[in-house]
Amino acid sequence: MGRPDLGTSGPLAIIAGAGELPRIAAEHVLRSGRPVFVVLVEGEATGDYADFPHAVVRIGAAGRLKEILLENGCREVFMTGAFRRPRFSEIDWDMGTVRALSSIMRLRFGGDDKVVNGVVHIFESEGFRIVGPREVLPGLIAEAGVLGRVKPSRRARADIASGLTAVRGMGPLDIGQAVVVLSRRIIAVEAAEGTDAMIRRCADLRASGRVAFPPPSGVLVKAAKPAQELRLDMPVVGVDTVRSAIDAGLEGIALEAGAVLMPQRREALELADEAGLFIVGVGRNDGPAAQ
Amino acid sequence: MGRPDLGTSGPLAIIAGAGELPRIAAEHVLRSGRPVFVVLVEGEATGDYADFPHAVVRIGAAGRLKEILLENGCREVFMTGAFRRPRFSEIDWDMGTVRALSSIMRLRFGGDDKVVNGVVHIFESEGFRIVGPREVLPGLIAEAGVLGRVKPSRRARADIASGLTAVRGMGPLDIGQAVVVLSRRIIAVEAAEGTDAMIRRCADLRASGRVAFPPPSGVLVKAAKPAQELRLDMPVVGVDTVRSAIDAGLEGIALEAGAVLMPQRREALELADEAGLFIVGVGRNDGPAAQ
Structure with a gap:
């Protein structure tokens, strides 16, 4: 045919x-x-x-x-x-x-x-x-820079750098591409459970004393895999993810610029602003563009 | 002084x-x-x-x-x-x-x-x-080969190989070194939550339909990190881990030979044998020694 x-x-x-x-x-x-x-x-x-x-x-x-x-x-x-x-x-x-x-x-x-x-x-x-979303929904994709009103602290910028190193290193392994970093230590890695379940796990880690830093601390870093087909499978950060991050006492969220879709972008940023959570877009190759 | x-x-x-x-x-x-x-x-x-x-x-x-x-x-x-x-x-x-x-x-x-x-x-x-355990408890460390009575299937051997590739790849990143592989896909990665919590998550993934293969399927692969100080921090697989793996419907467990401590080795192997779960030791550099 x-x-x-x-x-x-x-x-x-x-x-x-x-x-x-x-x-x-x-x-x-x-x-x-x-x-x-x-x-x-x-x-x-x-x-x-x-x-x-x-x-x-x-x-x-x-x-x-x-x-x-x-x-x-x-x-x-x-x-x-x-x-x-x-x-x-x-x-x-x-x-x-x-x-x-x-x-x-x-x-x-x-x-x-x-x-x-x-x-x-x-x-x-x-x-x-x-x-893909880049053609259909370009206004809803994370761009480089501080996306909301809250800026990352110096500690958070170090955590973002650690998280980017980890997701880049895991990239060729075809595992999930989201991690949570707390004081430069990777405390959670996403695979099949999805980002929100991973973030909720971080709240449990804190409650059980497995991680000791008081909230707000810890950064969700989410990127695409190098081979990821972004037209069909672009990573998504929705309002639920932002809410989970707030509930888990995270300090902020770093997204790979140009590669993460925020379908309810306006609501997500408003929610983050109210809670004092930062959301930044970072370049995969440039390191955190998060000043 | x-x-x-x-x-x-x-x-x-x-x-x-x-x-x-x-x-x-x-x-x-x-x-x-x-x-x-x-x-x-x-x-x-x-x-x-x-x-x-x-x-x-x-x-x-x-x-x-x-x-x-x-x-x-x-x-x-x-x-x-x-x-x-x-x-x-x-x-x-x-x-x-x-x-x-x-x-x-x-x-x-x-x-x-x-x-x-x-x-x-x-x-x-x-x-x-x-x-370290190699001096104090040499008889309780996983060696290469099939440790219990159950042998891994061909599918499980492929999962072991995928898991070893993943843990080797993650090694330099100083994340946890345990993963669960199901049909060559990494469905869970351990970080701060610990191995047993990660295995329990796999049972949830199955219950929620996020992974579709019927039990028994999936292999826990646990290894040391390349830089890991095995004297102070050797990975451990206890009876609880074996029980968690059985409860999660996994097919077996692959441990890095010479680098994973089994403190209740006899009880762990008996429990695995009864449940039809395999436990094998695999060489980090040799690929699965699991025939």
């Missing part, structure tokens, strides 16, 4: 997983004047999208998804929200899926990076273009 | 922190025919050592500790059990402590490795010799 000729514009297809992100993205794109078409992935998408043009597909139903995109004139695809890894038993074995089978087989094992890079490959081999 | 002349033998001083390890070590050493003298660190040691010759010192009371060791003819020191990092407010400012102050100041910041290397330096500069 050749590449479909889809023209140069058309609605942006938003393939929606769990959480608030697909709705935030859909509203943001609509406000910018471009139509959207939301594809709800069954069992994944959690919001109500009745007020948007939409369709529902089962996860893994690659043939049906392609039909829907073509029928609605969508050439560009923005995949957002949280997705579990599909189990084989959940895959809908239509013809498109069978065609994608060899790719899916490759995805089944290995780290997250391999999975998301494989998804990009499948879409692009079918003539669609995957677009 | 010069080095005290302590002769070439005398009781082994066991400086006891929290947990079962100091008692296990004291009994083990006594059975081997050498006398012991237990120094209970106040607020840290948790067991009852009334049946051993012993004394109590406050944490940070370096001068008093030195006196006790000299009075009891102890030249060799084995420090074991869990210690919190001392807070400044807990330090007993006797003359020995004041002398050690510059060293303590250096210890106050930085990763665990710096702290323990500093403790070695303080003891050795005072003429004592720090001995």
Whole structure:
């Protein structure tokens, strides 16, 4: 099957997983004047999208998804929200899926990076273009510098530097790319549990006496992995993460500039300002741009 | 103050922190025919050592500790059990402590490795010799090969290899050196929370659907950091860790041969055998010796 000729514009297809992100993205794109078409992935998408043009597909139903995109004139695809890894038993074995089978087989094992890079490959081999938050939501991505009103202390700047060293060092290992640093010691590393669970763990470490510094202290450092496909899998810091950081008594949050999405950016910064928590964007290669 | 002349033998001083390890070590050493003298660190040691010759010192009371060791003819020191990092407010400012102050100041910041290397330096500069589990408890250290009756599957051997790659890669970063690997993906990384808490998190990840493979699956890989001072800070795998691994539905445990202490080795292996969990020792440089 050749590449479909889809023209140069058309609605942006938003393939929606769990959480608030697909709705935030859909509203943001609509406000910018471009139509959207939301594809709800069954069992994944959690919001109500009745007020948007939409369709529902089962996860893994690659043939049906392609039909829907073509029928609605969508050439560009923005995949957002949280997705579990599909189990084989959940895959809908239509013809498109069978065609994608060899790719899916490759995805089944290995780290997250391999999975998301494989998804990009499948879409692009079918003539669609995957677009990412940098194109769709540029105003919601952390930039370099102090983002809120609170500036990091000298101690916090040292913690940021330690955290960046750690996430850079772990980068090639395809583990999570968030850590919490307290007085230059890495006290928590994120893997499959997610950032918020990791931050809550830091509150427990403090309560149990495993870490001894009184709050506010400690910095969440979150970056992308070097090989991370930012179009499909950009790290996210939402209001919940900011609230978790405040509850855990952290001093602030450092995000890799250009590589971390803040979907509720305004609310997140207001919450941080009120609590005296800093949020800074730091360059991966430049060290902390956090003066 | 010069080095005290302590002769070439005398009781082994066991400086006891929290947990079962100091008692296990004291009994083990006594059975081997050498006398012991237990120094209970106040607020840290948790067991009852009334049946051993012993004394109590406050944490940070370096001068008093030195006196006790000299009075009891102890030249060799084995420090074991869990210690919190001392807070400044807990330090007993006797003359020995004041002398050690510059060293303590250096210890106050930085990763665990710096702290323990500093403790070695303080003891050795005072003429004592720090001995480690390799000398005191050689029979309780994981060796290469299958340690129990259960052998790792082919899938588990691939997970062990992935875990070793990760812990080697993280080594220079002075983070924890235990990970859980499931189908070649690192699903949990240990930092300050400790190995057992990390394993329990894996059970939660499974319960919440964040990892999808049915139990038994997943391997705990635990190694030492390259710079780790194994005399003072050898990684430990106890019966509790084995039980946590069984409860979390893991397939097995891989330990760095020669670098991980199993204080209740016999009980741990029996428990693993009964549950069908493998425990293997693997060479840091040789890849998994786990056939």
